[in-house]
Amino acid sequence: MTSTPAACFFEGCKVIEASISAVPGLIVSFLILAALIAAPTALVAKARNKPWPLKTALAVYLAGILAVTLLPGDAGLQSWQCDTGTPTHLFTSASSLLNIALFAPGALLAVLLFKRPVTVAAAFGALSGAVELAQSAGHLGRSCSVTDLAANATGALLGSLVGAVWLYRRRQPLGKPLRDLAWGMSLGVLAALSILGVFESRIDRVDIVAMDDQRRGLAESAVQADEWIATAAKGVFGSDTQVRETATKKDGSRLRITATTDRGTISGTWPAKTLESAWSSNSRGDEGSLNKKEVAAAAAQFARKWFPQNVAGSDQQVRSIGDGPTMAYTVVYRRYADKVMMPMRLDLTVTTTGRVIGFAARTVDDPVLPRVTVDKAKAQALATATTGLPSESALLLAQQVKGEWRPVWLVGSGKQDIAIDAATGERIAGKG
Known part of the structure; x- marks a missing residue:
C-alpha cells in the first residue's frame, strides 16, 4: 500500500501527539526553560549593543531540543543500553523525520548567527551524540538510539547546508572558511571518537528492530504452529476432535507446542513439524479382532503417514500388552547402522481395532x-x-x-x- 502525503502527515501528527503524552509537562517545562535561557541571552546582547533577536531565537530553540530529548518520560531501555539497530528507515519513518526536523532549524539559526556552517554541523552532531549518551546513562525513561543519532546528525547537516546556501544567496560572506573547515573537522572527529569510545566501553547494545521482528515472527509462528498441531490432532484422534487449548514454549530456535483436546493430548515441534508424543484420553484397549500381524500392518500404515523419516530403514518389533479381549500391542521402530542403534525412536501403542492409543517419537538424523x-x-x-x-x-x-x-x-x-x-x-x- 502506497502512503499518501495526507497519510504521512497524519502519522507524523500521531507520533508528535504520542511524544508529547510520553513526556509529562513537556510544554510547561519548555516554556520555563526557554524563559530561563532566552531572557539572559537577550539582556546580555542588548547590553553589548549586539543584535539580539537571532541569538534569542537560537537560545529558545536549544531549550526546545533539551526539553524534547532530556525531560524524563515513561518509556525507554535500561540504563547504559542503546538501540544499535541499523537506521534503515531514516527517511521513511515518521519518528526519524521528526528528529531530522528537530535539529535542522537549530543548525540553520546557528549558521545564520555565526556564519560557520562546518563548525555548526559538527557542534550539533556532537550535541546529538551527547543527548543519546545522556538518555542511555541517566534514569530518564528515554531511549538511546543510533537511528535517532543518525536522524539528528542528518538534520544538523541539512540545516547547516540550508544556512550556507542562504548566506550565499544573500551575498553574506562566511566567517573565515578555512578556519571554519579546520575547526569543524577537528570537532567532528573528536566528537565521533569520544562517542564511539563511550559506546564501546560502557554501552550495552541491543537491536530493537531485530527484537521486534523476532517477536513478530514468533507470534506468527505460534499461530501457524497452532493450526498445524490442530490438524495433526484431528489426523491422530479423529476428524471430529475438538482442540480445547494449546500451550507453546520456545526451545532454542524452535517452538514446542502441546494441544489438549477432547480426545487426548498431542505435542510436537515447529517449524520442523515433527510430532513427539500423543496419548489418548481413552487408553483402554478395544475388543477388536486384529491379530498381531494385522496390528503391525496398521501401525506401519500410521507410522509411514506421520513419521516417514523414522520408518525408513528401521526394524519393527511388536509385543503384546496385557491379555484378554482388551489387550493391545506396543510397536517399536529402531534403526541400526553398523550394528549401532541410532538415536531415532518411535514407539506406538495400538489396540486390536487398529486404533493408536499413543506414541512417543524422537526424530533425529542419523x-x-x-x-x-x-x-x-x-x-x-x-x-x-x-x-x-x-x-x-x-x-x-x-x-x-x-x-x-x-x-x-x-x-x-x-x-x-x-x-x-x-x-x-x-x-x-x-x-x-
Whole structure:
C-alpha cells in the first residue's frame, strides 16, 4: 500500500501527539526553560549593543531540543543500553523525520548567527551524540538510539547546508572558511571518537528492530504452529476432535507446542513439524479382532503417514500388552547402522481395532560416528573390571557425549550401568 502525503502527515501528527503524552509537562517545562535561557541571552546582547533577536531565537530553540530529548518520560531501555539497530528507515519513518526536523532549524539559526556552517554541523552532531549518551546513562525513561543519532546528525547537516546556501544567496560572506573547515573537522572527529569510545566501553547494545521482528515472527509462528498441531490432532484422534487449548514454549530456535483436546493430548515441534508424543484420553484397549500381524500392518500404515523419516530403514518389533479381549500391542521402530542403534525412536501403542492409543517419537538424523573398535565381550570385561560385578546386558547405541555423537556401550552390571566409548574403550563418566 502506497502512503499518501495526507497519510504521512497524519502519522507524523500521531507520533508528535504520542511524544508529547510520553513526556509529562513537556510544554510547561519548555516554556520555563526557554524563559530561563532566552531572557539572559537577550539582556546580555542588548547590553553589548549586539543584535539580539537571532541569538534569542537560537537560545529558545536549544531549550526546545533539551526539553524534547532530556525531560524524563515513561518509556525507554535500561540504563547504559542503546538501540544499535541499523537506521534503515531514516527517511521513511515518521519518528526519524521528526528528529531530522528537530535539529535542522537549530543548525540553520546557528549558521545564520555565526556564519560557520562546518563548525555548526559538527557542534550539533556532537550535541546529538551527547543527548543519546545522556538518555542511555541517566534514569530518564528515554531511549538511546543510533537511528535517532543518525536522524539528528542528518538534520544538523541539512540545516547547516540550508544556512550556507542562504548566506550565499544573500551575498553574506562566511566567517573565515578555512578556519571554519579546520575547526569543524577537528570537532567532528573528536566528537565521533569520544562517542564511539563511550559506546564501546560502557554501552550495552541491543537491536530493537531485530527484537521486534523476532517477536513478530514468533507470534506468527505460534499461530501457524497452532493450526498445524490442530490438524495433526484431528489426523491422530479423529476428524471430529475438538482442540480445547494449546500451550507453546520456545526451545532454542524452535517452538514446542502441546494441544489438549477432547480426545487426548498431542505435542510436537515447529517449524520442523515433527510430532513427539500423543496419548489418548481413552487408553483402554478395544475388543477388536486384529491379530498381531494385522496390528503391525496398521501401525506401519500410521507410522509411514506421520513419521516417514523414522520408518525408513528401521526394524519393527511388536509385543503384546496385557491379555484378554482388551489387550493391545506396543510397536517399536529402531534403526541400526553398523550394528549401532541410532538415536531415532518411535514407539506406538495400538489396540486390536487398529486404533493408536499413543506414541512417543524422537526424530533425529542419523549421526556420523567414529568406527567401533570395542566389541561386546571387551565392553563387558571392562565393565566387570570397573564394578567387580558380572555384566548382565550390553547395548550398543549412539549417544551425545559433551556435544559430540559417539558409539557407546551401555553395560548393565548389577545395580550399576556402565557407559563405555565403543571407539576408544574409555569409561564415560555420568553416563549410565
